[in-house]
Amino acid sequence: MELKYAVIGTGALGGYYGGRLANAGHDVHFLFHSDFDFVKEHGLKVDSVAGSFTVNPLNAYHKTSDMPACDVILVCLKTKNNHKLKDMLPPILHKNTVVILIQNGLGIEPELSEQFPDLAIAGGLAFICSSKLGKGHIGHFDFGKITIGSYHTENQDILEKVCADFIQSGVPAVFTTDLKKSRWQKLVWNIPFNGMTVVLNTTTEKLMKQPDSRQLIYDLMLEVIEAANHCGVEISAEFAEEMMRSTDNMTPYAPSMKLDSDAKRSMEIRAIYTNPIKTALKAGYEMKKTAMLEQQLRFIQCEFKS
Amino acid sequence: MELKYAVIGTGALGGYYGGRLANAGHDVHFLFHSDFDFVKEHGLKVDSVAGSFTVNPLNAYHKTSDMPACDVILVCLKTKNNHKLKDMLPPILHKNTVVILIQNGLGIEPELSEQFPDLAIAGGLAFICSSKLGKGHIGHFDFGKITIGSYHTENQDILEKVCADFIQSGVPAVFTTDLKKSRWQKLVWNIPFNGMTVVLNTTTEKLMKQPDSRQLIYDLMLEVIEAANHCGVEISAEFAEEMMRSTDNMTPYAPSMKLDSDAKRSMEIRAIYTNPIKTALKAGYEMKKTAMLEQQLRFIQCEFKS
Numbered sequence: 001m002e003l004k005y006a007v008i009g010t011g012a013l014g015g016y017y018g019g020r021l022a023n024a025g026h027d028v029h030f031l032f033h034s035d036f037d038f039v040k041e042h043g044l045k046v047d048s049v050a051g052s053f054t055v056n057p058l059n060a061y062h063k064t065s066d067m068p069a070c071d072v073i074l075v076c077l078k079t080k081n082n083h084k085l086k087d088m089l090p091p092i093l094h095k096n097t098v099v100i101l102i103q104n105g106l107g108i109e110p111e112l113s114e115q116f117p118d119l120a121i122a123g124g125l126a127f128i129c130s131s132k133l134g135k136g137h138i139g140h141f142d143f144g145k146i147t148i149g150s151y152h153t154e155n156q157d158i159l160e161k162v163c164a165d166f167i168q169s170g171v172p173a174v175f176t177t178d179l180k181k182s183r184w185q186k187l188v189w190n191i192p193f194n195g196m197t198v199v200l201n202t203t204t205e206k207l208m209k210q211p212d213s214r215q216l217i218y219d220l221m222l223e224v225i226e227a228a229n230h231c232g233v234e235i236s237a238e239f240a241e242e243m244m245r246s247t248d249n250m251t252p253y254a255p256s257m258k259l260d261s262d263a264k265r266s267m268e269i270r271a272i273y274t275n276p277i278k279t280a281l282k283a284g285y286e287m288k289k290t291a292m293l294e295q296q297l298r299f300i301q302c303e304f305k306s
Numbered sequence: 307m308e309l310k311y312a313v314i315g316t317g318a319l320g321g322y323y324g325g326r327l328a329n330a331g332h333d334v335h336f337l338f339h340s341d342f343d344f345v346k347e348h349g350l351k352v353d354s355v356a357g358s359f360t361v362n363p364l365n366a367y368h369k370t371s372d373m374p375a376c377d378v379i380l381v382c383l384k385t386k387n388n389h390k391l392k393d394m395l396p397p398i399l400h401k402n403t404v405v406i407l408i409q410n411g412l413g414i415e416p417e418l419s420e421q422f423p424d425l426a427i428a429g430g431l432a433f434i435c436s437s438k439l440g441k442g443h444i445g446h447f448d449f450g451k452i453t454i455g456s457y458h459t460e461n462q463d464i465l466e467k468v469c470a471d472f473i474q475s476g477v478p479a480v481f482t483t484d485l486k487k488s489r490w491q492k493l494v495w496n497i498p499f500n501g502m503t504v505v506l507n508t509t510t511e512k513l514m515k516q517p518d519s520r521q522l523i524y525d526l527m528l529e530v531i532e533a534a535n536h537c538g539v540e541i542s543a544e545f546a547e548e549m550m551r552s553t554d555n556m557t558p559y560a561p562s563m564k565l566d567s568d569a570k571r572s573m574e575i576r577a578i579y580t581n582p583i584k585t586a587l588k589a590g591y592e593m594k595k596t597a598m599l600e601q602q603l604r605f606i607q608c609e610f611k612s
Contacts, residue, residue, distance in 0.1 A: 199505060199602065200505070200602060206605075206609075207605070210604070210605045211604075212600070212601040212602075212604035212605050212608075213602070213604075213605040215601060216598060216601040216602070216605075219598075288594045289595070289598050292522060292525075292595050292598055292599075294518075295518040295519060295521060295522040296518075296519070296522070298516070298517075298518035298519075299506055299512075299513070299516050299518050299519040299522075302516045302518075303508070303512075303516075
């Protein structure tokens with residue numbers, strides 16, 4: 001049986017991952033916001049280091065009430081827009097729909113689960129450098145792997161099918177039985193680099209080059225690992241070194257929070273900083289450096305409005 | 307007996323404090339750098355909330371070899387220029403000269419003492435908002451108290467005479483028997499505000515207004531107090547609240563490190579951050595937030611050169 005996919009939020013992530021699936025012939029239905037009229041005419045263009053393509057025509061919608069109920073919903077919004085899901089999701093759900101939150105940070109599955117107690121929820125971690133370049137135009141610069149895991153325990157079969165669809169579409173995909181661990185692992189990169197590129201108004205490359213910022217990045221990684229360990233998630237210190245090496249080899253790239261900051265858009269502070277800090281604190285560990293970065297980010301965010 | 311004063315570094319501090327002494331009729335000899343020709347003609351102008359004045363003519367010099375030996379030398383350089391003292395001081399020393407380092411930070415008296423083992427050294431803490439406004443032109447905006455204490459134990463009489471001279475010249479001055487404590491108390495303000503105004507490119511006023519940065523400022527103050535306590539210097543947590551209140555009531559003002567950063571000049575990171583961090587670490591306390599601020603500042607400083 002072919003899975004019917006919905007993509008909620010067709011930006012840097014949704015445009016790339018959904019585009020790959022559609023390009024490989026899967027049945028994908030895209031929700032667009034401001035780009036709707038443009039993509040109806042021109043389609044969705046993806047310039048990718050892994051091979052460029054355009055999806056045209058594509059199943060584009062402006063509101064979920066026009067969309068069919070789908071088997072798999074890929075939520076690719078910024079977490080700060082998750083409050084919209086309460087109204088957006090119901091029209092596209094059937095009784096076996098799985099919603100995959102392809103988002104950064106911690107604590108987002110439980111929030112959705114509170115609003116939809118019976119919904120099958122999963123999480124996705126995108127290890128990708130991609131950006132929206134223009135209307136209906138996505139750039140993919142490096143990496144691309146997606147890790148998917150269930151927030152509940154019953155969805156393994158369908159999630160493995162999703163992974164198989166991704167792989168068949170040219171996206172490296174891995175099913176994990178430990179979503180919590182995957183989320184913390186992602187934070188090991190996201191916490192230092194998102195915040196530090198914003199606070200010091202710089203690039204990952206420059207942070208890695210200057211000895212003091214490089215050390216601070218590494219210290220922050222170790223703090224996230226320490227926090228994870230306190231939360232019962234085993235990540236070894238070597239993982240930080242792996243992340244350092246991987247960043248050294250990365251195409252210079254602005255993390256999403258830096259793009260938000262440059263555009264003076266609200267940043268994903270709560271999911272990436274506040275929730276992990278609170279979760280670690282409950283487990284008895286104080287993320288001192290991360291908390292300082294959070295305070296600096298909140299100050300910067302307040303400045304946007306003034 | 308009247309004391310003969312030398313002022314080394316006639317800027318925001320040296321210009322104000324030396325200017326006050328000269329204006330009250332004391333025998334003061336000023337070393338100027340780039341402003342020498344200007345002040346020979348126009349004198350030294352001080353615009354002050356405590357009463358403006360101009361010292362003209364004044365004893366201005368371009369190099370210390372032209373100056374007389376003095377009883378009291380007020381060193382008002384930035385600490386990063388202290389390496390110059392090795393050549394600057396000898397021409398103006400006699401056997402009873404006392405050198406007062408009116409500078410921020412920690413560990414500067416021992417450094418000078420290493421170069422001049424027999425020299426009588428003291429420290430001065432200036433609680434003042436003042437800036438150099440132009441050639442031979444100093445602005446004094448708020449506060450002005452100076453606290454003076456000996457690094458050795460033998461200089462109390464002459465330092466009390468210096469304090470009396472300051473008071474007679476309209477400068478609130480206090481002699482302390484605990485210079486180490488005074489230095490740490492000054493750091494309680496300097497560590498949070500110098501670094502944070504630079505890293506977040508903002509003002510003390512905005513940092514005090516936004517709740518997250520205000521909390522971080524307070525957290526940093528408590529960390530400095532904790533470090534001082536570990537170093538055997540008793541400062542109570544109430545001192546942080548006193549500093550918060552005093553800053554709330556302060557005329558908005560850019561700390562010296564912010565002025566340096568704006569001008570892309572080298573910042574006093576070593577005296578204000580590195581030395582206290584190392585001193586606390588030796589005493590068994592890790593200044594985690596302060597160390598993070600130091601790393602961020604070092605990154606920013608490296609960017610000046612690129």
